Amino acid sequence: MVLPELPIGETVESGVYWLNDNLGFLMDIFSDIIDMLISGFKDMLLFLPPIVFIALITIFVYLISKKNTKLAIGTAIGFLLIDSMGLWKLSMETIALVLSSALVALLIAIPTGILAAKNETAFHITKPILDFMQTMPSFVYLIPAVIFFGLGNVPGLVATIVFAMPPAIRLTNLGIRQVPVELEEVATAFGTTPLQKLIKVELPVALPTIMAGVNQCIMLSLSMVVIAAMIGARGLGYQVLVGIQRVDIGQGFEAGLAIVIIAIVLDRLTQNLTPKK
Amino acid sequence: MIEQGVSKQEIFERTKQTVGLYKVNFDVYEGETFVLMGLSGSGKSTLLRCLNRLIDPSDGHILVDGDDIATMDDKELREARRKKMSMVFQGFALLPHRTVIDNVAFGLEIQGISKEERYVKAEEAIAKVGLKGYESSKTSQLSGGMQQRVGLARALATDPDVLLMDEAFSALDPLIRSEMQDELIALQDKLKKTIVFVSHDLDEALKLGDRIAIMKDGVIAQIGTAEEILTNPADDYVSEFVAGVDRTKILTAENIMKRPDPVVSINAGLTVALQLMKKHGMSSIFVVDPDKVVKGILCVDAAAPASKEKKEIKDVMKTDISIIAPDIPIKEIIPIMAEDALPIAVVNENKKLLGVIVRGSILSALAIKEED
Numbered sequence: 001m002v003l004p005e006l007p008i009g010e011t012v013e014s015g016v017y018w019l020n021d022n023l024g025f026l027m028d029i030f031s032d033i034i035d036m037l038i039s040g041f042k043d044m045l046l047f048l049p050p051i052v053f054i055a056l057i058t059i060f061v062y063l064i065s066k067k068n069t070k071l072a073i074g075t076a077i078g079f080l081l082i083d084s085m086g087l088w089k090l091s092m093e094t095i096a097l098v099l100s101s102a103l104v105a106l107l108i109a110i111p112t113g114i115l116a117a118k119n120e121t122a123f124h125i126t127k128p129i130l131d132f133m134q135t136m137p138s139f140v141y142l143i144p145a146v147i148f149f150g151l152g153n154v155p156g157l158v159a160t161i162v163f164a165m166p167p168a169i170r171l172t173n174l175g176i177r178q179v180p181v182e183l184e185e186v187a188t189a190f191g192t193t194p195l196q197k198l199i200k201v202e203l204p205v206a207l208p209t210i211m212a213g214v215n216q217c218i219m220l221s222l223s224m225v226v227i228a229a230m231i232g233a234r235g236l237g238y239q240v241l242v243g244i245q246r247v248d249i250g251q252g253f254e255a256g257l258a259i260v261i262i263a264i265v266l267d268r269l270t271q272n273l274t275p276k277k
Numbered sequence: 278m279i280e281q282g283v284s285k286q287e288i289f290e291r292t293k294q295t296v297g298l299y300k301v302n303f304d305v306y307e308g309e310t311f312v313l314m315g316l317s318g319s320g321k322s323t324l325l326r327c328l329n330r331l332i333d334p335s336d337g338h339i340l341v342d343g344d345d346i347a348t349m350d351d352k353e354l355r356e357a358r359r360k361k362m363s364m365v366f367q368g369f370a371l372l373p374h375r376t377v378i379d380n381v382a383f384g385l386e387i388q389g390i391s392k393e394e395r396y397v398k399a400e401e402a403i404a405k406v407g408l409k410g411y412e413s414s415k416t417s418q419l420s421g422g423m424q425q426r427v428g429l430a431r432a433l434a435t436d437p438d439v440l441l442m443d444e445a446f447s448a449l450d451p452l453i454r455s456e457m458q459d460e461l462i463a464l465q466d467k468l469k470k471t472i473v474f475v476s477h478d479l480d481e482a483l484k485l486g487d488r489i490a491i492m493k494d495g496v497i498a499q500i501g502t503a504e505e506i507l508t509n510p511a512d513d514y515v516s517e518f519v520a521g522v523d524r525t526k527i528l529t530a531e532n533i534m535k536r537p538d539p540v541v542s543i544n545a546g547l548t549v550a551l552q553l554m555k556k557h558g559m560s561s562i563f564v565v566d567p568d569k570v571v572k573g574i575l576c577v578d579a580a581a582p583a584s585k586e587k588k589e590i591k592d593v594m595k596t597d598i599s600i601i602a603p604d605i606p607i608k609e610i611i612p613i614m615a616e617d618a619l620p621i622a623v624v625n626e627n628k629k630l631l632g633v634i635v636r637g638s639i640l641s642a643l644a645i646k647e648e649d
Contacts, residue, residue, distance in 0.1 A: 180368075180370070182366050182368050182370035185326075185366065185370065186364070186383075188358070189331060189358055189362075189363065190359065190364075190384040191355040191358035191359035191360075191384075193355065200383075200387070201372060204372070204374040204375075205374065207374070
């Protein structure tokens, strides 16, 4: 018996082209917004000379991590190293990409997570979509992104947003569902409106879990931003890609090291933002 | 379905839903502490949660000041929860991200009261439960007893008419629990709130409750004061339930005293007194004045020789007798009895004789229950 060949690939392809033809104007608006966001962050990060910026960020890290001297010194050394490797501009570009994509991803993910925690139907709809998003190889996102947005930073960012969103949605949902029943009852028994309950009880109690989602989201953004260099995203990822193409071990390693430094600093920083119980 | 005479078991089989409560009818009077008492699964916590509709009853009415909580819409219900009733939880249920004072002020914050005003009220509530000085502490730094004081202060801060307390002291260790019970009683003497207290601990119920409802399988088996339930259990379940109670703490002089009969008037002669004792087979008799005020006790071994010497009752009676008020528990009577073999007089505030307690009355009061 010969199984009929289902035209899944063709259907998806024609669907993507249809979206591109008919919703192109929406894509353009979206593209403009993201472009603005990226250049905004980039201008901000490159506004100060590297040395001044490193001094400021070191003080900032020191204060926000509740006087964690080790972390502050590590941050200073790491960024100085990046500057001395001549990768400052590219690194700031990468950070700008990470911040933009994480920001957009969280703006979508946290409300979606809250909705999924509150509404069983929403939960059952989001669950398979999240599974799909997380298990689909990340490279696959790059293809429709290119069709919709061409080559450059914007499609890279869109693919990154899609890739980085799921854990933030999941952990927001989980955090709110894990709020102890008695605390929910306290809120209700004292006569909260649903919004008061969310803002004054559920979100604060779920905050450590939500912050773990934020951390995950930022880390995944960073890893994807590097891959997104394949469709023209700038920054350190592009440097790595060039290193691969030219088999330039030195260049590839330097860029890789810069990415590691950025990853560690961002990770420790977001972990320190999480309130301890 | 219950009304159609279908059994609980059958309802469960047909609908896969358990009947939590049915035919539960009770009044709670203003200013009283009403204890809902029962084993786990008896429906006491469910019943409490029906009162503020944390659990929505499928049928029936809950009247507070004449307003039916059960039929209120969301807005009215919120208002009632904010102003009329508040709740204390078994697991304390403090908000971990807030300080003590912000926890206590939670109810007021929900009502939209300004920060200054709610802090003033919260501080008052904190002082009431004896936590002054801990306002800015983190709740996780406090001991269990102190955490529940915060829970109590939070419930008091909104100045509700009704306090719902769900096994409020069950999670505390016995010493702290007893201390908290005493403090609740002291607070209640001042505040006169209407308290509905859920407990699975009978001693606690008897200690705190003005009246107690004993619940079994979603119905109320008996409602009554502690004495009523102990001395007159409604059915086998209740009597079994109260079998293990330390009766000496609950039963009072009033419950066990005998009628003061006979007594002898202080103006009567010794011969009359001796005759009364002989007739009733007693070795002593209380001496009273015409207003039934106790004057002393006359013992047969003192009266017999004295009657031959033509003395009067007031010359030979003992005046340093033990007198007690009717609300003294047996526990405190036993040591008095142990010291002095003579009967004890139970008197009212005017020293009028209400009854007598002899050794036998205590023993029989305690023994009766064992027979049941």
